[in-house]
Amino acid sequence: MAAALLTACTAATPPTGQAPPVHAARVWDYRVWAGPGARELRVEVELPPGVPERLGVDAFAHPFCADLELATDTGWRPVERTGKVWVVPRCRESGCRLRYHYQLGAAAEGIDRFAYAGYRAGALLAPPSTFLVAPQDYAGADTYRLRVDTAPGESFVTGVWGSAGGHAAGADPPGTDGEWRAPAELLFEAPFSGFGRFERRVLQVGTGSIDLAIAPGASLGVSAPELDRALLRAGQAVSTYYGRFPVPRVTVIVLPSPGAQVFGMQLGNGGASIVLFVGTEVDAAALDSDWVMVHELLHLGFPTLDRKHLWFAEGLATYQEPLVRARAGIIDADQVWRGYLEGLPHGVPNGTDTGLDGSSRWGRTYWGGALVFLLLDIELRARSADGLSLDAAARAILSRGGDTSVRWPVQKTLAAGDAGLDHPSLSDAYVRFAREPVAIDLEALFRRLGVRLTQGRVRYDDNAELAAVRRALTAANGRPSPHDGHAGFASPGVPKSPL
Numbered sequence: 450m451a452a453a454l455l456t457a458c459t460a461a462t463p464p465t466g467q468a469p470p471v472h473a474a475r476v477w478d479y480r481v482w483a484g485p486g487a488r489e490l491r492v493e494v495e496l497p498p499g500v501p502e503r504l505g506v507d508a509f510a511h512p513f514c515a516d517l518e519l520a521t522d523t524g525w526r527p528v529e530r531t532g533k534v535w536v537v538p539r540c541r542e543s544g545c546r547l548r549y550h551y552q553l554g555a556a557a558e559g560i561d562r563f564a565y566a567g568y569r570a571g572a573l574l575a576p577p578s579t580f581l582v583a584p585q586d587y588a589g590a591d592t593y594r595l596r597v598d599t600a601p602g603e604s605f606v607t608g609v610w611g612s613a614g615g616h617a618a619g620a621d622p623p624g625t626d627g628e629w630r631a632p633a634e635l636l637f638e639a640p641f642s643g644f645g646r647f648e649r650r651v652l653q654v655g656t657g658s659i660d661l662a663i664a665p666g667a668s669l670g671v672s673a674p675e676l677d678r679a680l681l682r683a684g685q686a687v688s689t690y691y692g693r694f695p696v697p698r699v700t701v702i703v704l705p706s707p708g709a710q711v712f713g714m715q716l717g718n719g720g721a722s723i724v725l726f727v728g729t730e731v732d733a734a735a736l737d738s739d740w741v742m743v744h745e746l747l748h749l750g751f752p753t754l755d756r757k758h759l760w761f762a763e764g765l766a767t768y769q770e771p772l773v774r775a776r777a778g779i780i781d782a783d784q785v786w787r788g789y790l791e792g793l794p795h796g797v798p799n800g801t802d803t804g805l806d807g808s809s810r811w812g813r814t815y816w817g818g819a820l821v822f823l824l825l826d827i828e829l830r831a832r833s834a835d836g837l838s839l840d841a842a843a844r845a846i847l848s849r850g851g852d853t854s855v856r857w858p859v860q861k862t863l864a865a866g867d868a869g870l871d872h873p874s875l876s877d878a879y880v881r882f883a884r885e886p887v888a889i890d891l892e893a894l895f896r897r898l899g900v901r902l903t904q905g906r907v908r909y910d911d912n913a914e915l916a917a918v919r920r921a922l923t924a925a926n927g928r929p930s931p932h933d934g935h936a937g938f939a940s941p942g943v944p945k946s947p948l
């Protein structure tokens with residue numbers, strides 16, 4: 450049976466006659482051989498003893514896994530699927546070796562969701578959690594190691610980090626097959642990944658690198674230097690905000706898409722990844738005025754939280770993004786305040802809204818969250834004579850290890866942020882807004898800030914109570930707070946946009 454299975458396999462043939470891999474204890478060791486177009490994968494996995502005996506893959510992905518076999522003393526033995534999972538007591542009892550085929554092409558056609566499996570822009574997008582059969586509901590200190598061989602001319606691109614933390618595994622330049630490693634308890638929601646004939650290059654932003662992978666589907670409306678320049682400018686603006694590029698490495702998968710929009714999604718949880726849909730009608734001028742890249746890059750400096758706290762991450766990035774661009778000279782204060790004046794009303798609770806935790810309404814998640822951080826930032830700046838602001842809390846979270854690659858409880862995130870402040874103000878704001886809807890008089894708030902929209906134009910009142918706070922928010926990056934771990938936020942000299 451084993452021979453028949455191997456013969457039937459169209460994936461690249463695994464090397465034979467090799468000794469079992471020797472590795473440190475507590476590693477889930479995956480080897481993947483991908484056939485042409487990654488339509489079929491052949492996978493072998495070795496699991497250490499003590500892992501949960503229920504094995505599975507991501508949502509919707511189980512029907513595409515075939516021929517799962519367990520290594521026994523007498524050879525390979527088939528394991529039948531029970532519903533959506535495979536139950537293998539031996540894995541828990543003594544560790545186990547398994548092998549299977551994964552029909553990734555059929556999964557991409559059948560599931561057609563790029564966060565699970567889908568063809569987009571000539572690439573096959575699927576995170577490892579789609580095709581790696583793994584112990585379910587695992588919590589512990591194990592790591593998973595993933596090695597992937599692709600068909601000639603193709604590459605596997607992933608936001609999972611390598612053996613050396615955020616840096617790519619070993620000395621592999623992008624475009625070659627490699628090795629990736631991350632905490633096993635985060636495998637269930639692994640970073641964006643894909644197979645295909647990507648165009649690869651690396652952009653360096655200070656200590657960080659943007660590992661760029663452009664899908665082959667269609668020609669972008671911008672040249673490579675124009676795209677690189679826009680990403681570098683966004684990366685530098687975000688670096689200036691945090692004091693450094695927030696992660697050692699982020700994989701940015703660019704998908705040329707129909708239309709004139711840029712749309713992005715970000716996923717950490719064991720690495721750092723961004724998927725950027727760039728409309729083929731997006732030209733250099735449109736890219737210059739884009740806000741999405743800064744928004745997604747800001748997420749890199751914040752830990753992954755449980756989904757019910759989505760407003761926390763999205764509200765923070767929604768609030769920060771225009772300020773970061775203004776301080777870098779990319780947009781002016783009018784554009785910042787126009788955005789807040791038009792956007793924040795979406796965040797005010799309506800009659801049916803609950804607190805922000807668990808909220809799924811777009812306006813509440815993005816603008817409701819942004820309003821919390823505007824109020825907190827104003828409060829900190831208004832009461833502090835030594836430059837305390839929300840920036841200090843954001844930088845304190847990152848300097849304590851809270852980047853997108855880690856998954857933190859909200860309490861740990863709050864404590865890390867409060868460590869950068871003189872009061873537990875972040876925790877106070879969370880308690881106030883997360884559990885109950887809080888009515889905010891936005892008109893009164895904007896009046897105190899001295900900003901309003903009149904006949905489509907942004908007008909200011911410099912005699913308003915909080916006018917100084919309003920001006921400070923968009924001023925170029927000033928001195929860091931004395932409570933902040935970082936020293937010196939020298940502007941990288943980002944050129945002002947021609948727009």
Ligand SMILES: [Zn+2]
Pocket residue numbers: 744745748762763766
């Ligand atoms: Zn976001």
